[in-house]
Amino acid sequence: xxxxxxxxxxxxxxxxxxxxxxxxxxxxxxxxxxxxxxxxxxxxxxxxxxxxxxxxxxxxxxxxxxxxxxxxxxxxxxxxxxxxxxxxxxxxxxxxxxxxxxxxxxxxxxxxxxxxxxxxxxxxxxxxxxxxxxxxxxxxxxxxxxxxxxxxxxxxxxxxxxxxxxxxxxxxxxxxxxxxxxxxxxxxxxxxxxxxxxxxxxxxxxxxxxxxxxxxxxxxxxxxxxxxxxxxxxxxxxxxxxxxxxxxxxxxxxxxxxxxxxxxxxxxxxxxxxxxxxxxxxxxxxxxxxxxx
Numbered sequence: 001x002x003x004x005x006x007x008x009x010x011x012x013x014x015x016x017x018x019x020x021x022x023x024x025x026x027x028x029x030x031x032x033x034x035x036x037x038x039x040x041x042x043x044x045x046x047x048x049x050x051x052x053x054x055x056x057x058x059x060x061x062x063x064x065x066x067x068x069x070x071x072x073x074x075x076x077x078x079x080x081x082x083x084x085x086x087x088x089x090x091x092x093x094x095x096x097x098x099x100x101x102x103x104x105x106x107x108x109x110x111x112x113x114x115x116x117x118x119x120x121x122x123x124x125x126x127x128x129x130x131x132x133x134x135x136x137x138x139x140x141x142x143x144x145x146x147x148x149x150x151x152x153x154x155x156x157x158x159x160x161x162x163x164x165x166x167x168x169x170x171x172x173x174x175x176x177x178x179x180x181x182x183x184x185x186x187x188x189x190x191x192x193x194x195x196x197x198x199x200x201x202x203x204x205x206x207x208x209x210x211x212x213x214x215x216x217x218x219x220x221x222x223x224x225x226x227x228x229x230x231x232x233x234x235x236x237x238x239x240x241x242x243x244x245x246x247x248x249x250x251x252x253x254x255x256x257x258x259x260x261x262x263x264x265x266x267x268x269x270x271x272x273x274x275x276x277x278x279x280x281x282x283x284x285x286x287x288x289x290x291x292x293x
Contacts, residue, residue: 023108025116027076031104032117034077035086035097037124045128051094052121056128076104094121150191151198157184158202168209177206232292239289248282249275 033040036051038059043049048056078086078100087093098113145153158164163180164171171177181202185195238244253261257274 023112024105025112027105028101028108028112029117029120031076031078031101032097032113035083035093035101036117036121040124045124047121047124048128049090049124051090051097052125052128053090056090056125078104145188145190147194147197150188150194151201153188154181154184154191154195154198155202155205157187164206167213168206171206172210177203235288236292239285239292242285242289244289245282245285248285249278252278252281 032051033047036047038046038050040046043060045056046059049059078097082100087096098110102108102110102113158171158180159166159168163184164177168177171180181199185191185198191198235244238247249261253274257278259274261275261278
């Protein structure tokens with residue numbers, strides 16, 4: 001009914017702020033009923049469906065429907081012709097009907113509508129809730145499904161993201177799992193007799209998921225451990241006989257030194273300077289390899 005309330009609050013800005021006489025609640029109710037209570041004798045939820053909330057469902061349509069205006073004074077009711085212009089949205093229809101009724105029933109204000117008619121709509125919405133519940137129970141009793149269909153339906157419900165999730169990560173605790181399973185069982189019509197077997201099936205699935213997930217985690221851990229050991233072994237081998245440092249010096253000489261760091265046997269000052277510079281650049285291997293010993 002939130003939409004109706006918001007729309008109605010806007011209407012109150014244009015409602016009369018003074019009155020010429022006492023408001024006749026009876027006439028005001030009669031007028032609003034001509035918009036909101038069509039066929040209410042056969043449908044207690046009419047006020048809620050027409051002028052309350054969309055969640056109450058669509059009003060029953062039939063040739064037997066009678067307007068509340070039948071036998072009433074047209075002075076205080078909305079005619080069938082006018083009703084053809086009424087909005088279908090309950091909130092908008094409520095505001096539309098209120099505007100017309102305040103014009104027809106003198107002395108009344110928007111506050112009178114709120115104070116006297118909102119409670120009738122609330123009562124009707126309560127009736128709509130009861131009717132909806134009875135309809136749901138009736139449907140549940142009369143629905144027949146196979147165990148396979150029920151298992152598929154309830155399983156799909158349980159592994160929804162907002163419940164257990166496909167990997168059951170939200171159902172690590174038994175209480176969470178039981179809660180979601182019960183919730184899905186209630187929503188699945190015609191599956192009551194299979195719930196015990198479905199519970200066992202999903203419980204086994206849940207255990208398998210956790211066991212498989214643990215195995216995967218252990219494999220990942222083992223793979224990282226193996227990779228770390230292999231890297232350590234490779235690093236230690238590279239440090240033997242200063243191989244890593246020597247390889248580094250040779251790369252620097254070949255890629256960065258114009259004289260290519262000629263060997264010290266053919267001593268030339270410039271070439272010796274290049275070798276010394278390359279050796280200095282690769283000196284970090286001394287520190288690294290010392291830590292690996």
